[in-house]
Amino acid sequence: MKITGWRTLKTVHRWGRPIGDVNGTVESGVTEVPLLILETDEGVSGxxxxxxxxxxxxxxxxxxEDPRAVTxxxxxMQSWVFKSGHAGSVxxxxxxxxxxxxxxxxxxxNQPLWRxxxxxxxxVxxxxxGLDFPLxxxxxxxLHSRFAERGFSAFKLKGGLDVEQDIERLRAVREVYLRNSPSPAMMIDVNESMNAKQAVRYVRRLEETLDLTWIEEPVRRWDAAGHALxxxxxxxxVATGENLTGIEQxxxxxxEQAVDVLQAGMCWGISHFLRVANLAHAFSLPVSPVGYNANPVAHAAAAVPNHMSCEIQDLSFPLGLHVDQRIENGGIMLGNTPGxxxxxxxxxxxxxxxxxSWTLPQGPHVRPERSGLRLSLRVEQNNE
Incomplete structure (x- = not known):
């Protein structure tokens, strides 16, 4: 069997709400979902x-090449681009x-990947x-009431611009999940928007009234000393790692003993997650994959001993895709369809x-000019 070609298709995911984080929002609630079809000489495609x-x-x-030689x-593929580097879009x-x-x-x-x-x-x-910053x-x-109906007892909100507003939002959403647990797990993701001292002040203010499970990406992804502080x-x-491209990072x-939960972006693939999970396991750390359309890395999460919890960003799937999994009982029940x-x-x-419109210039991939430079934990958005 040999790999013979590839083709690209595209669909969209309709979130039914604005989505985004402290770095920007997609008001339309419609994002593109590229699909790669990898073809072989035996008519089977991936x-x-x-x-x-x-x-x-x-x-x-x-x-x-024979596609079964995945590792x-x-x-x-990484060796193929070692001179120019394998980070980013590569x-x-x-x-x-x-x-x-x-x-x-x-x-x-003829097996599901998890098996x-x-x-x-x-x-899982x-x-x-819910990428819920603009709501x-x-x-x-x-939104979180719908997640609670599926049995969830842990949630993560987007925040980082106004600590008092974040406290209000965390408290309100916590009430939703009390139906499933007397102590729902609460996480906050500030998407690299702070400097280290600001993040310490921010978390301490939250912890005055809340039992916070983790803060995610409080400072820049490469700032080991800041995360350690x-x-x-x-x-x-402290949870981080979703934007790191390669276990060397x-x-x-x-x-620096700077992290408690190693994360890996689902969009970086199965092998990357498995390697991050093994690395984390060697340091007695849990691993958590960051959500993406159709939750593909959940198959690998089911197979590693130190998987903690998988981020689930929506209860529906991109248009035109059939995904053999059910979101229920606070997680993902994977099906038996092969692959x-x-x-x-x-x-x-x-x-x-x-x-x-995920990649529009004003969207969540553009870092605001004042990120990490704010003096206050409570900033008016129109002053940004």
Whole structure:
């Protein structure tokens, strides 16, 4: 069997609400979802989800290769671009190809990926997270009420601009989850928007009235000393890692004892998550994958011994995709369809006329000028 080609499709995810974080929002609530179809000479194809604009750069590394050699091909793709570097969009393309390769391998074995990877059970515990920064308090409560109906007892909110507002929102949403637990787990994600001392002040203010489980990405992703300071001077856990591209980038955090929960972005693929999980396990740390469309890395999360909780960002899936999983009992119940359990209706995809807007210049991928430079923990948004 040989890899012969690839093609790209695209659909959209309709969130039904504005989404975003402290760095920006998508008011339309519609985001693009690229799909990579990896083709073979035996007619079996693999599916990967996520941005892969640099696929042409790395495809020569796998063309003509047997797709079942997933681990070797993952390293081969990284070696193919070692002079120019494998970070950023290149790493994203490698991750999407990696997803498609694992999907292929499991399909050829006629097994769901979670079983091929050695998981004992198909259930993956999760926490509710709705990219909910732009929502009003009423909208926020309504959203998390829907998650609570699916059995969740842990949640994460987006915050970091106004500590008093964040306290109000955390308290209100906590009330929603009391139906499922007397002590819901509460997390806050500030998306690298603070400096270390500001983050310490921010967390200490939250902890005056709340039992915070973790703060996520309080400072820049590479700031090991800053994360270490926050970890030492606050009670909650520090979670980070979703934007790190390669396990070598985690080493400073581990050397500085700067992190309590290692995270890995789902969009970076299966092999990356497995390697991060092994690295975390060696340091007796839990691992948590950050959410993405159709939760593909949940298959790998089911198979590692130190998985804590998987971020689940929505209760629906992108248009035209059928995903063999159920979100229930506070997590993901993976199905038995071979591979990632993702199939698509190409006719439906071809009819999509609306463009997604995740990558607009004003969207969540643009760091505001005053990030990390604010003097107050309570800033009026119109002064930004």
């Amino acid at each position: 599916i990967g989800l996520g941005g892969h604009a640099d696929i042409a750069r790395i495809f020569p590394a796998i063309e003509g 070797a091909l993952y390293d081969r 790493f994203g393309a490698i991750g999407v190809v990696d997803m498609a390769l694992w999907d292929l391998k499991a399909k050829l074995a 091929l990877l050695g998981a004992r059970q198909p259930f 515990p999760g926490y509710a997270s 009003s308090l009423e909208e926020l409560v309504n 926050i970890r030492q001077q606050t009670n909650c856990a 985690f080493q400073p955090l581990l050397r 990632l359990g993702i199939t698509f209706d190409e006719t439906t995809l071809a009819q999509q006329l609306n463009e997604g």
